[in-house]
Amino acid sequence: MSQRIPEDKKVRRRRHLSAKAVDKLKAHRGMATWGERLVPLGEFKSAVQSYGRELDEEEREAERRAYLEPRPDPTPV
Amino acid sequence: MTTATATDEAVRERVALDGAAEDGAAQDVAAPVETARAVPRVELRSLDTLWFQVAGTICNLACSHCFISCSPTNRTHDHLPLAEVRRYLAEAVELGVKEYYFTGGEPFLNPDMEAILEATLEVGPANVLTNGLLLDPDRCRRLAAMAEASPYSLDLRISLDGYDAESNDPIRGEGTFDRILAGAQASHEAGINPVMTVTEVHASNGTPEGRRKFIDLLRSLGIERPRLKILPVFQIGAEAGRSGAYETWQMLAEGDVPEGSWEHLQCSSCRMVTDQGVWVCPILVNEPEGRMGATLADTLDTYPLGHPACWTCHVHGVSCKT
Numbered sequence: 001m002s003q004r005i006p007e008d009k010k011v012r013r014r015r016h017l018s019a020k021a022v023d024k025l026k027a028h029r030g031m032a033t034w035g036e037r038l039v040p041l042g043e044f045k046s047a048v049q050s051y052g053r054e055l056d057e058e059e060r061e062a063e064r065r066a067y068l069e070p071r072p073d074p075t076p077v
Numbered sequence: 078m079t080t081a082t083a084t085d086e087a088v089r090e091r092v093a094l095d096g097a098a099e100d101g102a103a104q105d106v107a108a109p110v111e112t113a114r115a116v117p118r119v120e121l122r123s124l125d126t127l128w129f130q131v132a133g134t135i136c137n138l139a140c141s142h143c144f145i146s147c148s149p150t151n152r153t154h155d156h157l158p159l160a161e162v163r164r165y166l167a168e169a170v171e172l173g174v175k176e177y178y179f180t181g182g183e184p185f186l187n188p189d190m191e192a193i194l195e196a197t198l199e200v201g202p203a204n205v206l207t208n209g210l211l212l213d214p215d216r217c218r219r220l221a222a223m224a225e226a227s228p229y230s231l232d233l234r235i236s237l238d239g240y241d242a243e244s245n246d247p248i249r250g251e252g253t254f255d256r257i258l259a260g261a262q263a264s265h266e267a268g269i270n271p272v273m274t275v276t277e278v279h280a281s282n283g284t285p286e287g288r289r290k291f292i293d294l295l296r297s298l299g300i301e302r303p304r305l306k307i308l309p310v311f312q313i314g315a316e317a318g319r320s321g322a323y324e325t326w327q328m329l330a331e332g333d334v335p336e337g338s339w340e341h342l343q344c345s346s347c348r349m350v351t352d353q354g355v356w357v358c359p360i361l362v363n364e365p366e367g368r369m370g371a372t373l374a375d376t377l378d379t380y381p382l383g384h385p386a387c388w389t390c391h392v393h394g395v396s397c398k399t
Contacts, residue, residue, distance in 0.1 A: 027139075027148055027150060027151070028146075028148055028150040028151040028152065028153075029150055032151075032152070032153035032363075033134070033145065033146040033151060033153050033314060033363050034153075034363060034364070034365070035313060035314070035317075035363060035364055036313060036314065036317045036318065036322060041152060041153070044153060044365065045353065047365040048353050048354070048365045048368050049353075050365070051365050051366050051367075051368040051369075052354055052355075052368040052369050052370040052371065052375060052376075053369065053370045053375045053376070053378065054370060054371055054375065055370070055372075055374060055375050059374075060372060060374035060375065061374075063374045063375070063377050064171065064172065064374050064377075066377075067124075067172065067374075067377045068172070068173070
């Protein structure tokens with residue numbers, strides 16, 4: 001027996017989704033949330049790439065070393 | 078060293094536009110009034126907590142108060158694969174991170190989630206923020222076995238927004254109250270006492286009487302020592318549409334957080350890994366200016382508190398961790 005759904009049944013199934021449910025499914029199709037705005041996904045992703053430090057490996061190693069260096073503790077003992 | 082410049086520029090722009098709005102000149106966007114208002118910068122004192130946006134913004138729910146508007150189709154951020162998590166764990170261990178948190182979206186939608194937890198529990202305590210819908214008894218037993226085999230703890234944080242279906246379901250979705258409680262019960266029965274996380278989406282949730290109702294509810298599930306965490310709402314994402322966005326005065330200015338007195342701000346001790354790099358904290362992941370770099374080493378710099386959500390963190394002393 002064929003597993004394919006006859007064309008008319010496909011249409012009927014689609015009609016079973018409420019307008020609200022369809023809206024929800026479409027809400028983010030290809031869109032990203034940037035704060036409260038919906039923007040094209042590509043726009044968000046390219047904006048993201050313009051922020052943040054991109055250090056090279058040597059600079060990263062220097063950052064890690066500086067971070068791990070013990071800091072002076074002013075607590076009187 | 079482009080981070081500070083780009084982020085500071087964005088903050089200046091926001092402040093300038095806010096200044097224009099206050100002056101009644103909001104329409105003149107082309108010529109914003111540049112103000113001298115500066116914002117405090119927070120030093121990363123110690124990277125104690127590392128967060129993973131492990132499910133991105135993909136969730137099986139679409140809660141009306143979600144500050145990053147997660148939904149089944151929101152791919153602003155995508156899943157983090159196991160290999161990527163491992164790379165960050167290795168760097169985190171080197172930097173002395175003490176604990177790990179996993180959030181989304183719904184973390185258990187990530188097919189690698191259990192393997193990710195197994196890898197994490199080799200190096201430190203793990204906490205998962207979940208909506209509880211995918212916590213069936215089998216999964217909970219597997220998680221409990223994983224925790225048992227590890228020298229570190231595994232905590233589950235389950236979100237709930239009302240002490241009955243009438244108050245929870247309009248926020249989290251039809252039928253979710255019962256399913257969340259079923260998840261909490263499965264977790265408890267497997268031996269993991271869940272932390273129920275409740276937002277103040279209803280003002281009564283955080284009152285002594287509200288807390289009592291949640292505690293009683295958890296006791297009714299057989300949880301003898303209920304664990305409850307109350308969080309304020311952030312007026313961003315879906316919540317801005319529900320209860321309104323921040324007002325222009327809800328911004329921190331220089332002097333609001335004196336230098337060195339920022340221990341209460343989680344950005345002084347955490348960072349957030351996403352599929353697009355490392356962000357300053359779990360709250361600002363839908364703000365490109367929250368991105369600090371590609372690796373943890375890129376993000377050890379100070380960060381300007383230039384977003385209105387920073388005001389909520391400062392005023393309420395919010396910490397997303399348990």
